[in-house]
Amino acid sequence: MTELICIVCPMGCRLSIDDSMNVTGNSCKRGEAYGRQEVIDPKRIITSTVRIEGSAFRRCPVKTDRPIQKHLVFEAMKLLDGVKLVSPVNAGDFALKNILKTEVNFVVTKSM
Amino acid sequence: MLDLIVIGGGPAGLAAACSAHEHGLKNILIIERGAELGGILNQCIHNGFGLHIFKEELTGPEYAARFIEKLKGTGISVMTNTMVLKITPEKQVHIVNPSQGYRILHAKALLLAMGCRERTRGALCIPGERPAGILTAGAAQRYVNIEGFLPGKRVVILGSGDIGLIMARRMTLEGAKVLACVEIMPYSSGLNRNIVQCLRDFDIPLYLSHTVTDIKGRRRLERVIISKVDKELKAIPGTEIEFECDTLLLSVGLIPENELSAEAGIEIDWKTNGLIVYDNMETSVPGIFAAGNVVHVHDLADFVTEESMRAGACAAEYVQNGERAGETVKTVKGFGIGSLVPHKIRKEASKGKIEFYFRVNESFKNRSVIIESNNFTLARFKRKVMVPGEMERVTLDRACIPESGEITVKIENEDGGNEND
Ligand SMILES: Cc1cc2nc3c(=O)[nH]c(=O)nc-3n(C[C@H](O)[C@H](O)[C@H](O)COP(=O)(O)OP(=O)(O)OC[C@H]3O[C@@H](n4cnc5c(N)ncnc54)[C@H](O)[C@@H]3O)c2cc1C
Ligand code: SF4
Numbered sequence: 001m002t003e004l005i006c007i008v009c010p011m012g013c014r015l016s017i018d019d020s021m022n023v024t025g026n027s028c029k030r031g032e033a034y035g036r037q038e039v040i041d042p043k044r045i046i047t048s049t050v051r052i053e054g055s056a057f058r059r060c061p062v063k064t065d066r067p068i069q070k071h072l073v074f075e076a077m078k079l080l081d082g083v084k085l086v087s088p089v090n091a092g093d094f095a096l097k098n099i100l101k102t103e104v105n106f107v108v109t110k111s112m
Numbered sequence: 113m114l115d116l117i118v119i120g121g122g123p124a125g126l127a128a129a130c131s132a133h134e135h136g137l138k139n140i141l142i143i144e145r146g147a148e149l150g151g152i153l154n155q156c157i158h159n160g161f162g163l164h165i166f167k168e169e170l171t172g173p174e175y176a177a178r179f180i181e182k183l184k185g186t187g188i189s190v191m192t193n194t195m196v197l198k199i200t201p202e203k204q205v206h207i208v209n210p211s212q213g214y215r216i217l218h219a220k221a222l223l224l225a226m227g228c229r230e231r232t233r234g235a236l237c238i239p240g241e242r243p244a245g246i247l248t249a250g251a252a253q254r255y256v257n258i259e260g261f262l263p264g265k266r267v268v269i270l271g272s273g274d275i276g277l278i279m280a281r282r283m284t285l286e287g288a289k290v291l292a293c294v295e296i297m298p299y300s301s302g303l304n305r306n307i308v309q310c311l312r313d314f315d316i317p318l319y320l321s322h323t324v325t326d327i328k329g330r331r332r333l334e335r336v337i338i339s340k341v342d343k344e345l346k347a348i349p350g351t352e353i354e355f356e357c358d359t360l361l362l363s364v365g366l367i368p369e370n371e372l373s374a375e376a377g378i379e380i381d382w383k384t385n386g387l388i389v390y391d392n393m394e395t396s397v398p399g400i401f402a403a404g405n406v407v408h409v410h411d412l413a414d415f416v417t418e419e420s421m422r423a424g425a426c427a428a429e430y431v432q433n434g435e436r437a438g439e440t441v442k443t444v445k446g447f448g449i450g451s452l453v454p455h456k457i458r459k460e461a462s463k464g465k466i467e468f469y470f471r472v473n474e475s476f477k478n479r480s481v482i483i484e485s486n487n488f489t490l491a492r493f494k495r496k497v498m499v500p501g502e503m504e505r506v507t508l509d510r511a512c513i514p515e516s517g518e519i520t521v522k523i524e525n526e527d528g529g530n531e532n533d
Contacts, residue, residue, distance in 0.1 A: 059257060091173070
């Protein structure tokens, strides 16, 4: 039995996941999926910034387009140190593709 | 003369302007002191915005962009890098900017959306020395996410508000060591999900019922000492814990930015520094409306958007049809309620619904929220958990509003009773 707080939305439901992967305490379907995933293989969205040249600001915000395995978070962050974008960029553009061969990408979240 | 001037280009100002336009206003101007629209959302690069309104999880800049896109083609004018210095009850707006200098604009209605600012160390009276390295969590967020500087390497965070929690994760990801998050209350004021994904994910300890009791350092911060507090929030001698650190982030609450409003003589709730508003988001001065964090501090940008759309629509109605008439019914904070909006309701239309936003002043489990008038219960809403850190919302049919008197919003007593407290 594992007790978790669902982090998918601000409701923060308290989930219980038993040994046969039944989830209780969730208020919606997304909570069930999260609970199971969290026990099997926790994943997180990373949001951060990268350098950008030619814009009024020095940093451009980015995020992973899908959740990435939690244990890869710091390694993925390191890769961002080497990324430098040049303005103009559009929200949705790739900042870094196929992070650590996970097929997850860093995408720009602000046109600048 | 303009129809409507919106002061502040954050999510509140953006949504209000769009909504006023949709409700028929043509000459709308948004004035923003920053270089770009979006307000505080520009530095909130984390995700979690938009779940209510767009059913998607967006980052702050993505959420802002949805509304900035919407402005295109509406003819709504925008002035950035423009500071509003003064407003008057006659709806004059004094502005200054680098290209036009000082100007006075005039509109039929104003909409205040100036947001809020962070409480600083001064407002809290922390004892100890005054070295560099002590800043608010939001200032740190700006340094890291927009300017690209890491303000410190070893960090203690005072206050468990969402901004502090978000910055604990952000600074950890950028290579800083966050040693502790310290909260004076026995509960966190931030969202549960942020405690989990910002502190627990990185094994950052949360010290509840603790506060900073000493600050040491000559030029740069060197050490922070925290102590446990008793029920009266007084430090208990002998419980000190010392942290070697170069940075102390303060995440101890937000204050609505109402200097402009106060100077114009608009009524303010001095306990929260928020504006006093009617159910149509109109302030005590006819034709001056308000929305977002300038009225009351929201935790969710989505709620800001909803409230602001309503405010924008009501401002349009004012410009087109004049002041709403009707008897005023006051709202009263009953047992367990810390803050409540709206403060006043006009009993004019009997159709539609009224939304009440409130915060409880202590944690409650399995209690009902009661709306009553003259000892008569108008509505009851069951809640599993209510905590001071999260704003609650209930809606009431306008038809239920009494002809006169007051409406009280309160939490039921422990025994489920409804007698007066
Ligand atoms: C650090 C932080 C993290 C947050 N995280 C989340 C989250 O994860 N999820 C979520 O849903 N919500 C979150 N929120 C809440 C949400 O972002 C805010 O509630 C929302 O931005 C408030 O909108 P607003 O328009 O009222 O204020 P603001 O966004 O502050 O906008 C006010 C604007 O008015 C301008 N202004 C002020 N005075 C003047 C003047 N005199 N002249 C001209 N312009 C002026 C300011 O420059 C600013 O741009 C967070 C808030 C903060 C501060
Ligand atoms: S279970 Fe559903 S409602 Fe509850 S926190 Fe998770 S996503 Fe939100």
